[in-house]
Amino acid sequence: MCVLVGTCGYSSDRDEGTSVLPFDGISLGCDYNPEQWPRSVWPEDVALMQEAGVGFVTLGVFSWGLLEPRPGEFDFGWFDEVVGLLHEGGIAIDMATATAAPPPWLTHRHPEVLPVDREGRTLWPGSRQSFIPSSPVFREYALRLVEQMAQRYGSHPAVRMWHVSNELGCHIGKDWSDVSAAAFRVWLADRYGDVDALNEAWGTAFWSQHYTSFDEVLPPRITPAVPNPTQELDFARFSSDAWLDHYRAERDVLRRHSPGVPVTTNFMVADHQYEQDYFGWGPEMDVVSQDHYLDHRHAHPHAEQSFAADLTRGTAGGRPWLLMESATSAVNWQPVNITKLPGELLVDSLRQVARGADGIGFFQWRASKAGGEKFHSALVPHAGRDSARFREVVGLGAALAAIGEVAGEPVRADVALLHDWESHWACDLDSHPSGELRALDAAHRWHRALTELGATADVVHPESDLSAYRLVVVPTLYLCSDRVAPALEAFAAAGGTVLVTYFSGIVDGHDHVRLGGYPGAFRDLLGVRAEEFTPLPVGATVTLDDGGTADLWTEVLGVTDAEVVARYADGPLPGTPAVTRRAVSAGSAWYVATRLDHAATTALADRLTRDAGVARLDEPQEGVEVVRRGHFLFVLNRGERPVTVPATGTELLGGGAVTGSVTVAPASAAVVRGGR
Ligand code: GAL
Numbered sequence: 001m002c003v004l005v006g007t008c009g010y011s012s013d014r015d016e017g018t019s020v021l022p023f024d025g026i027s028l029g030c031d032y033n034p035e036q037w038p039r040s041v042w043p044e045d046v047a048l049m050q051e052a053g054v055g056f057v058t059l060g061v062f063s064w065g066l067l068e069p070r071p072g073e074f075d076f077g078w079f080d081e082v083v084g085l086l087h088e089g090g091i092a093i094d095m096a097t098a099t100a101a102p103p104p105w106l107t108h109r110h111p112e113v114l115p116v117d118r119e120g121r122t123l124w125p126g127s128r129q130s131f132i133p134s135s136p137v138f139r140e141y142a143l144r145l146v147e148q149m150a151q152r153y154g155s156h157p158a159v160r161m162w163h164v165s166n167e168l169g170c171h172i173g174k175d176w177s178d179v180s181a182a183a184f185r186v187w188l189a190d191r192y193g194d195v196d197a198l199n200e201a202w203g204t205a206f207w208s209q210h211y212t213s214f215d216e217v218l219p220p221r222i223t224p225a226v227p228n229p230t231q232e233l234d235f236a237r238f239s240s241d242a243w244l245d246h247y248r249a250e251r252d253v254l255r256r257h258s259p260g261v262p263v264t265t266n267f268m269v270a271d272h273q274y275e276q277d278y279f280g281w282g283p284e285m286d287v288v289s290q291d292h293y294l295d296h297r298h299a300h301p302h303a304e305q306s307f308a309a310d311l312t313r314g315t316a317g318g319r320p321w322l323l324m325e326s327a328t329s330a331v332n333w334q335p336v337n338i339t340k341l342p343g344e345l346l347v348d349s350l351r352q353v354a355r356g357a358d359g360i361g362f363f364q365w366r367a368s369k370a371g372g373e374k375f376h377s378a379l380v381p382h383a384g385r386d387s388a389r390f391r392e393v394v395g396l397g398a399a400l401a402a403i404g405e406v407a408g409e410p411v412r413a414d415v416a417l418l419h420d421w422e423s424h425w426a427c428d429l430d431s432h433p434s435g436e437l438r439a440l441d442a443a444h445r446w447h448r449a450l451t452e453l454g455a456t457a458d459v460v461h462p463e464s465d466l467s468a469y470r471l472v473v474v475p476t477l478y479l480c481s482d483r484v485a486p487a488l489e490a491f492a493a494a495g496g497t498v499l500v501t502y503f504s505g506i507v508d509g510h511d512h513v514r515l516g517g518y519p520g521a522f523r524d525l526l527g528v529r530a531e532e533f534t535p536l537p538v539g540a541t542v543t544l545d546d547g548g549t550a551d552l553w554t555e556v557l558g559v560t561d562a563e564v565v566a567r568y569a570d571g572p573l574p575g576t577p578a579v580t581r582r583a584v585s586a587g588s589a590w591y592v593a594t595r596l597d598h599a600a601t602t603a604l605a606d607r608l609t610r611d612a613g614v615a616r617l618d619e620p621q622e623g624v625e626v627v628r629r630g631h632f633l634f635v636l637n638r639g640e641r642p643v644t645v646p647a648t649g650t651e652l653l654g655g656g657a658v659t660g661s662v663t664v665a666p667a668s669a670a671v672v673r674g675g676r
Pocket of ligand 1: 166167170291293325331332363373376
């Protein structure tokens with residue numbers, strides 16, 4: 001039997017939350033692309049939406065070509081009709097600005113708005129999102145359309161939110177054209193002031209890269225040998241800022257004409273789209289929203305989904321957020337597109353609600369019959385209303401309606417897992433000790449182990465306030481500022497537990513190595529010093545003297561002020577420290593200098609969470625996730641057997657009164673008000 005231990009994150013005496021979303025309860029929603037269907041289908045769409053319990057739709061994302069069929073000539077008649085039908089049907093609108101896909105007349109007239117890849121190839125029209133965010137020409141056309149949209153619909157009662165463009169940076173996170181090169185130079189001049197400061201930051205004494213003027217600087221295009229890493233890092237920063245700048249430009253037009261209506265754009269937090277620094281974007285949003293599709297190229301797609309949800313909450317400063325897009329079943333863009341089995345849609349959706357989503361949206365309402373996404377799932381499949389998928393969607397709508405009171409409730413976690421896009425970009429550049437090391441890998445592994453133990457983690461920026469946590473995990477934080485280590489020291493001194501993993505604290509913000517021994521910034525905090533890295537060949541493993549197994553990475557590590565918890569029993573460094581612990585006043589700082597396998601990661605996470613008093617399951621069970629959100633306990637069972645978890649209160653999905661424990665069938669979930 002499981003019991004929840006620890007108290008910090010699970011207290012029930014906190015204030016009732018209020019949703020930040022402009023929709024009611026936990027809303028069901030979807031992208032609606034009516035232009036793909038004859039007018040006669042639209043009334044049926046609205047009727048079916050009502051049947052499914054759809055509360056909001058995102059309208060107009062890819063409608064530019066039909067809203068402005070010729071330059072400066074707008075046709076809103078058909079769109080007015082759709083808006084009217086939705087309004088009469090009681091469906092709220094998340095109105096897109098329609099700028100995500102420029103029409104052919106624009107790119108034909110102005111081919112200079114087309115993006116260029118690293119190899120110098122133009123990305124031609126015929127698809128979508130073929131534009132450069134820094135292009136003044138594109139900006140002018142886009143803002144003219146936004147102005148029209150905002151003036152026409154800005155005070156329409158059905159329009160509850162604005163949706164800028166779509167997934168800014170999707171497909172074209174970076175652009176290497178001359179247009180972006182010019183904008184990059186402006187960005188660099190602003191960052192460094194003069195070119196000497198850039199030379200210093202970029203370490204241009206290396207390989208004769210010294211610049212005499214910003215005019216000589218280019219984006220990191222294809223080069224004969226490894227490009228300058230700080231140039232790469234700054235270009236990644238610039239590119240994220242360029243997209244954010246475009247967001248701001250559209251948002252400001254919306255705010256002028258549609259005051260009071262919240263504005264969002266949908267983040268892409270999943271790890272295959274890792275090009276925006278969303279910690280910087282979050283504060284610019286009235287509502288944070290993300291798109292997330294289960295990615296079956298991952299060994300553990302559901303664990304990645306949980307991580308992305310916790311990270312989205314981090315970008316929202318802990319506030320509730322909106323899952324703008326997900327899939328009712330398969331997508332169309334993975335090598336093999338896996339269909340959701342019965343029950344999965346509900347459990348996957350509630351996983352997002354448990355982790356802070358106040359609305360669950362999907363791409364898209366009706367499965368397209370033409371175009372590149374015709375085999376992508378939808379709320380209404382090709383088979384139509386009379387289908388198991390649509391019935392499951394109706395069931396989901398009912399389930400979300402039943403848990404509406406969860407909206408606004410805070411997820412509180414005892415664990416912080418530190419995450420930084422800049423660090424990950426720098427860590428994953430070329431010519432490092434091991435090309436097999438990926439920054440996100442350690443974050444995913446530790447997050448998954450914690451999730452399986454029933455411990456919820458906030459995924460937050462390294463310079464966040466850590467005082468509310470009991471345990472802070474620092475997975476492969478390769479790059480960090482000088483402020484991070486002292487903050488962790490203070491956290492540990494106040495009784496907290498810190499765990500840092502390999503290849504952390506190595507460089508400063510310019511990607512310059514911190515000298516004197518690894519792990520640079522964290523040497524004193526951890527009481528260790530490594531003189532060399534000893535990465536392992538692919539497939540090689542090492543055994544630790546506590547029985548654990550590890551791979552990928554080892555270091556020639558010495559302790560200066562720490563106890564050795566585990567040593568290598570074999571491999572290149574037998575007898576040397578692999579896991580250490582430094583006592584810091586009432587707290588402790590642990591270092592894991594290798595990549596532990598899942599069993600060893602879980603064993604260490606088990607020990608640390610118990611010692612630190614983190615709220616978690618006492619006896620974890622396979623496939624079960626338990627998350628406390630405010631007054632509600634979510635129990636998600638992805639496993640093959642029923643599970644029983646201690647709880648007392650009222651189960652909201654039809655289970656009624658719960659006394660002592662709740663049993664959840666496989667591929668199902670329970671939401672208990674009151675919880676324990
Ligand atoms: C998203 C995009 C949608 C749709 C979806 C398919 O990235 O915003 O428009 O293409 O992917 O999974």
